[in-house]
Amino acid sequence: MTTAPTDASRANGAPPTDAEGPGDGHALFGPDSQFSALFDDPRWALAMIRATVLEAAHPQIGAALVDNSTFVAHPWRRLRNTFLSMRRMFDVDPAVREREAARLNRLHTRMSGSDSRGRAYDARDRATRAWVVATLFESAVTMCRMSGQPLSQDTMERMYAEYRAFLAALDGDAAALPEELHDFWRYFDRVVENELENTEAARVILFRLFDHLPAPALFDGAPTLWAVGRAVAGPLLGAITVASLPEPYRRRAGLPEMPGTRTLMQGVYVVAGLGRFLPEGWLNAESVIELLSLPAGSDDPRARTMAALQSRIKRASALLRLLGPLGGDPDPVPATDPEPSAAAGQVRRSAEEFFRQVLDQTGDGHLDWPDLAAMARELSTRLDLDEPEETRLYDAFAAWWRELQAALDTDGDGRVSAAEYAAAVPSLAGPALIRVAEVLFDVTDKDGDGTIDADEHRALFRTAFHRDLTTLHGTYGRSAFVSDFLSFMSARRTSTLYDPLLADA
Known part of the structure; x- marks a missing residue:
C-alpha cells in the first residue's frame, strides 16, 4: 500500500492515489468500494439509463454518440462492453485499471468531428469526460434516494472520491470535477441549467431506442413474445427515465411528464431495490448481461441454461400467438441455403x-x-x-x-x-x-x-x-x-x- 497523497497532488485536483479513501480506510477500488457494493444492484440498470440520457444531452457527447456509437443498432453489445469496462476501471489491480484507461483513451482519440450546427466535438475534451463521470455518480446517488434508501453523507463522500479517482485514471488528474462534494452539486446544477440541450441522441434514447430495442440472444426465435414485452416495458422505461431527470432540463427540452409517473417511478425504484435482500450471489450484473447476449452454440457453461430458457420462451411465444393473434409475421423458421455452403452452419442472407x-x-x-x-x-x-x-x-x-x-x-x-x-x-x-x-x-x-x-x-x-x-x-x-x-x-x-x-x- 502506498502512502497518502501529498498536499501538492490535492492542490492539482487529484484524488487519493492509493487503494484506500482519504484517511478512512475504505477502498477506492476493488470489492470493498462503494461502486462494487452497488454494481449488482438491480436499480443500477435504471440509473445507467438515466445517466446515459444526461450524457447524451450534452452537445459534445450527443454529437459523438450520433456519429460514432452503435447503441441503436447493437444496444446489448454496447451494454456488455460498458459494464465490462467499468468493472475493469474499478478493479483492485492497478495494472488492469491502467490498461483499460489506455484502451479507452485510444478509443476516444479516434472520435472527433462536428455536430449538425457545425460545432466541433472531441471525445478527449476534459470537461466533457468529467460530465460523463458526474452523471454516473449523481445517478447512483439519485437511484438510492428515489428508492427510499438515501446514502449517508459519509457514503456519498467515499463514493465521490471513487469517481474522481476514476476520472483521474483517465485524464491524469480529476481537476475537471470539484474537489469537494458540496461544490459538486453546484457544478452539476450549473451544467444542467446552462449546457444541456434537447439533442438528437437524447431523443433517440428516450423515444426510439426502447420502442425498437432488438431482442437479445435469449429471445432469439420468439419475436412475438419480445414485441409484446417491449410494447409494455418500452413506454414504461421511457416515462420513468423522463420523470427522473432534473426538472430544469425537462422544462427546457419540453419533455412530457404524464400524471402519476413520479409515483410510478418511485415504485419501480423501490421494487428494484428489493433485490438487495436476495442471498448474496443471486444477482450478478455481468452474469445476467452475458446470459442475455450469449449466442447459440456458445461453449459457456451457462449455454445449457440459456437453451432451456429459450425453449420455454419459444413455447410461450407460440401460446401467445394462439391466444391473441397480433398480426405480422410468425416467429421465423431458420432459412435454408439454396446452394451448398462453404462451411457448416452458414446460410445465405440478402x-x-x-x-x-x-x-x-x-x-x-x-x-x-x-x-x-x-x-x-x-x-x-x-x-x-x-x-x-x-x-x-x-x-x-x-x-x-x-x-x-x-x-x-x-x-x-x-x-x-x-x-x-x-x-x-x-x-x-x-x-x-x-x-x-x-x-x-x-x-x-x-x-x-x-x-x-x-x-x-x-x-x-x-x-x-x-x-x-x-x-x-x-x-x-x-x-x-x-x-x-x-x-x-x-x-x-x-x-x-x-x-x-x-x-x-
Whole structure:
C-alpha cells in the first residue's frame, strides 16, 4: 500500500492515489468500494439509463454518440462492453485499471468531428469526460434516494472520491470535477441549467431506442413474445427515465411528464431495490448481461441454461400467438441455403440484411467510416489488443473504407446508402479487405509461426467470442483463415464465427 497523497497532488485536483479513501480506510477500488457494493444492484440498470440520457444531452457527447456509437443498432453489445469496462476501471489491480484507461483513451482519440450546427466535438475534451463521470455518480446517488434508501453523507463522500479517482485514471488528474462534494452539486446544477440541450441522441434514447430495442440472444426465435414485452416495458422505461431527470432540463427540452409517473417511478425504484435482500450471489450484473447476449452454440457453461430458457420462451411465444393473434409475421423458421455452403452452419442472407446487420453498425441507414471503425473497435476490445496491434487493425479498416467509398459512393456524399450498396451488388473482397483479414490473422498467430494452432484458435473464437469450435485439427493456415473471413464479409453468408461479433445486437 502506498502512502497518502501529498498536499501538492490535492492542490492539482487529484484524488487519493492509493487503494484506500482519504484517511478512512475504505477502498477506492476493488470489492470493498462503494461502486462494487452497488454494481449488482438491480436499480443500477435504471440509473445507467438515466445517466446515459444526461450524457447524451450534452452537445459534445450527443454529437459523438450520433456519429460514432452503435447503441441503436447493437444496444446489448454496447451494454456488455460498458459494464465490462467499468468493472475493469474499478478493479483492485492497478495494472488492469491502467490498461483499460489506455484502451479507452485510444478509443476516444479516434472520435472527433462536428455536430449538425457545425460545432466541433472531441471525445478527449476534459470537461466533457468529467460530465460523463458526474452523471454516473449523481445517478447512483439519485437511484438510492428515489428508492427510499438515501446514502449517508459519509457514503456519498467515499463514493465521490471513487469517481474522481476514476476520472483521474483517465485524464491524469480529476481537476475537471470539484474537489469537494458540496461544490459538486453546484457544478452539476450549473451544467444542467446552462449546457444541456434537447439533442438528437437524447431523443433517440428516450423515444426510439426502447420502442425498437432488438431482442437479445435469449429471445432469439420468439419475436412475438419480445414485441409484446417491449410494447409494455418500452413506454414504461421511457416515462420513468423522463420523470427522473432534473426538472430544469425537462422544462427546457419540453419533455412530457404524464400524471402519476413520479409515483410510478418511485415504485419501480423501490421494487428494484428489493433485490438487495436476495442471498448474496443471486444477482450478478455481468452474469445476467452475458446470459442475455450469449449466442447459440456458445461453449459457456451457462449455454445449457440459456437453451432451456429459450425453449420455454419459444413455447410461450407460440401460446401467445394462439391466444391473441397480433398480426405480422410468425416467429421465423431458420432459412435454408439454396446452394451448398462453404462451411457448416452458414446460410445465405440478402444484400439488404447484410447491409443492415453487418455493415451499418451505427444503425443510421448508411455506411461510412464510423461503421467500419465500430467493427475495428469491437475486434480490438474482444481480443484485448495492445496499441501497436490495435493501430494496425484500425489502419486496415480505414483502407477498406477508402476502397468501398471509391467503388460504391456514386452520388459523392461521402457515404454509401443501402440503395447504392444493393444496386452495385459488389464483391467486397478487394485488396484492402484481404489486408484486414491478414492483420486479424497476425494478431491471432501469437507465436508468429505462420499458422494458428488449436490454442490460438481457442483464444480467438472460444475465449474472445465464446464459440465452441472443436473442428480444428492440426493448424489453421493463413490462406484458409483469410478465405473464411472474406466468405463472411463478401459472400453475405451467416457465420457461426463472426455473426456474434459483428451482426448480433
